Amino acid sequence: xxxNQKVWTVEVRVTLKPSVxxxxxxxxxxxxxxxxYTELTGARIGKYLQLTFNPGxxxxxxxxxxxxxxxxxxxxxxxEHYQLNLIAPQTVTA
Amino acid sequence: xxxNQKVWTVEVRVTLKPSVxxxxxxxxxxxxxxxxYTELTGARIGKYLQLTFNPGxxxxxxxxxxxxxxxxxxxxxxxEHYQLNLIAPQTVTA
Numbered sequence: 326x327x328x329n330q331k332v333w334t335v336e337v338r339v340t341l342k343p344s345v346x347x348x349x350x351x352x353x354x355x356x357x358x359x360x361x362y363t364e365l366t367g368a369r370i371g372k373y374l375q376l377t378f379n380p381g382x383x384x385x386x387x388x389x390x391x392x393x394x395x396x397x398x399x400x401x402x403x404x405e406h407y408q409l410n411l412i413a414p415q416t417v418t419a
Numbered sequence: 420x421x422x423n424q425k426v427w428t429v430e431v432r433v434t435l436k437p438s439v440x441x442x443x444x445x446x447x448x449x450x451x452x453x454x455x456y457t458e459l460t461g462a463r464i465g466k467y468l469q470l471t472f473n474p475g476x477x478x479x480x481x482x483x484x485x486x487x488x489x490x491x492x493x494x495x496x497x498x499e500h501y502q503l504n505l506i507a508p509q510t511v512t513a
Contacts, residue, residue: 332460338432338467353468357488364473364484366426373432373467374447379458390458394451 330380331414335391337399338408340371345404374399384411424474425508429485431493432502434465439498468493478505 341347347369354368376394378387391409400407435441441463448462470488472481485503494501 338430340467340469350468353493356492360491362484362488364476365470365488366473367469367471369469371467371469373434373465374444375434375461375463375465376459377461379460382458390456394456394459397454398450399447 331416332380333378333382333384333387333414334412335376335378335387336410336412337374337376337391337395338371338410339374339395339400340406340408341369342404342406371405372399387411425510426474427472427476427478427481427508428506429470429472429481430504430506431468431470431485431489432465432504433468433489433494434500434502435463436498436500465499466493481505 350367350369353370354365357365357368376391378390382390388409388411395407395409396402444461444463447464448459451459451462470485472484476484482503482505489501489503490496
């Protein structure tokens, strides 16, 4: 009997806290300025992750696991913030 | 006379194209698996940028400039995709 199972994707955006210096962003900003983009006033660079999970997990379970992964491995809470975004699941017919 | 000027922020999400190998993501996935997160089926890692612009630029102008910066410097079109997201401006009273 086929069952419809939902596959969630979680987007994670990791950014440096505003008080933390971002030398990579500053370098990009200088490079863009020297290319003539003088209207740019700031560039900050972070990480973007897409995590996918086994079908059949609930939204709440996926969010809980993703949050724990961020806290344990993916994000340095001393200098970084993160935001999660759960993307509407695609249905897989198995 | 004070004038209200809008400051736009552009979020850029840069991701590897689906056909491109992502060794960094694979390493993260293996690390998370070995920590017990066995429900994770995939991890892809990209870049996340926040660009801010001089007040007074229109939405269309900001989007045009951000797109050009991505095409010229920030994104490698051979292996990467990008998505822009314009964040509703804060008003600065000058």
